[in-house]
Amino acid sequence: MYVIHNPTAGRRNTRKLWAVLDCLLAHGISVKIMETRYGGHASSLAREAAEAGARIIIAAGGDGTIAETVSGMIGSSARLGIIPLGTANVLAHEYGIPFHTKDLAATLTSPHSTPLWPGMMQTNHQTKLFVQMVGAGFDAHVVHAINLRLKRAVGRNAYIIQTLTELPKYSFPDLTVTVDGSTYTAANAIISKGRLYGGPYTLDPTARPDRPGFSITLFRHGGVFSALRAGMALPQSRMSRLPGVISLKGAHVTIAHPDGVPLQADGDAAGYTAVTLKDAAQPVQLATPAKNPFIDSRLFT
Numbered sequence: 593m594y595v596i597h598n599p600t601a602g603r604r605n606t607r608k609l610w611a612v613l614d615c616l617l618a619h620g621i622s623v624k625i626m627e628t629r630y631g632g633h634a635s636s637l638a639r640e641a642a643e644a645g646a647r648i649i650i651a652a653g654g655d656g657t658i659a660e661t662v663s664g665m666i667g668s669s670a671r672l673g674i675i676p677l678g679t680a681n682v683l684a685h686e687y688g689i690p691f692h693t694k695d696l697a698a699t700l701t702s703p704h705s706t707p708l709w710p711g712m713m714q715t716n717h718q719t720k721l722f723v724q725m726v727g728a729g730f731d732a733h734v735v736h737a738i739n740l741r742l743k744r745a746v747g748r749n750a751y752i753i754q755t756l757t758e759l760p761k762y763s764f765p766d767l768t769v770t771v772d773g774s775t776y777t778a779a780n781a782i783i784s785k786g787r788l789y790g791g792p793y794t795l796d797p798t799a800r801p802d803r804p805g806f807s808i809t810l811f812r813h814g815g816v817f818s819a820l821r822a823g824m825a826l827p828q829s830r831m832s833r834l835p836g837v838i839s840l841k842g843a844h845v846t847i848a849h850p851d852g853v854p855l856q857a858d859g860d861a862a863g864y865t866a867v868t869l870k871d872a873a874q875p876v877q878l879a880t881p882a883k884n885p886f887i888d889s890r891l892f893t
C-alpha cells in the first residue's frame with residue numbers, strides 16, 4: 593500500500609495519519625509512505641507508485657492532494673484510497689469515507705469501491721484535473737486571498753473571516769458562461785462533480801460524481817447582499833434554492849471575462865479565466881465502505 597502524504601494539508605495534524613497507519617500495520621499490511629515536498633508533487637509520486645505496480649494508492653491530505661494523486665494514477669489499475677487530513681475534506685464527505693480511525697482503516701482494505709469520474713480544466717496556463725468542483729468569481733477570489741496562517745489556526749472558519757474581509761473589495765464582474773453551447777451571464781459559477789460544497793453541505797442533490805458530466809450552479813446576482821445570503825444559506829444546504837440561482841447539467845463548459853476572474857479548483861487557487869471544463873477520459877475506483885451512504889442514497893436510485 594502506497595501512502596502519499598501532504599504534510600501541509602489541513603492543520604498539519606499527523607496524529608490521525610499515524611493512528612490509521614498503526615491500525616494497518618497491526619493487521620500485517622505493509623505501507624510505503626511518501627511525503628509531498630511541493631505543490632504538484634503528489635502527481636509524480638502517484639505516477640511512480642502506479643508504475644511500481646501499486647494496487648492501492650492512498651492520498652493522505654485534502655481535496656487538492658486527492659486531485660493531484662488521481663492525476664498521476666488515472667489510467668492505471670490501482671485503486672484510490674483517502675485518509676482525509678484536509679481543511680474541508682469535501683470529497684470524503686461526498687463518498688461517505690469514515691473519519692473514525694478503525695472504520696477508515698477498514699475502508700482502505702475493504703474490497704468495495706465506487707467510481708470517481710474527475711473533470712479537467714484548461715486555462716491559458718495549465719491543464720488540471722479536479723475531483724470535486726471548480727469555482728469562478730467571488731468564491732475563487734476568497735480562496736486566492738485566504739490567509740494560510742489563519743486557515744491553519746481556525747480551519748474552515750478562515751473562509752468565513754476571509755469572505756467578510758473581501759466582500760467590500762470585490763466588484764462582482766459578470767462572467768460569460770456557456771454550457772453545451774447555451775450562453776448565460778453570472779456573477780459566480782460553480783462547476784461541480786459532486787453534490788456537496790464547502791464541507792458536508794449540499795449544493796446539488798442530483799449531482800453524480802461517479803459518472804461523466806457536471807452539475808452547474810450559476811449565481812446570477814452579484815453584490816454584498818447576494819453573497820451574504822448565499823453564505824448563510826450554505827450551512828442549511830439551501831444555496832441552490834435562492835432567487836437568482838440556476839442549476840444546470842452539462843458536459844462542456846466555458847467561463848470567460850475580458851479581464852480574467854479568479855478560479856479555484858477543489859478549494860485551491862487555480863489561476864484566472866478563461867477556462868474550459870470537460871470530463872476526464874476515464875474514472876478511477878475509490879475504496880469506499882461496504883455500507884456507503886453515497887451508493888445507498890435514495891437520491892441515486
Ligand SMILES: Nc1ncnc2c1ncn2[C@@H]1O[C@H](COP(=O)(O)OP(=O)(O)OP(=O)(O)O)[C@@H](O)[C@H]1O
Pocket residue numbers: 598599600601602603628629630631632633653654655656657658660677678679680681682858859860
Ligand atoms: N510540501 C508541500 N508544500 C507546499 N504545498 C504543498 C506541499 N504538498 C502539497 N502541497 C499543496 O497543498 C495544497 C493544499 O492541499 P490540500 O487541498 O490537500 O489541503 P487543504 O487545502 O488543507 O484541504 P481541503 O482542500 O480539503 O480544504 C495542494 O494543492 C498541494 O499542491
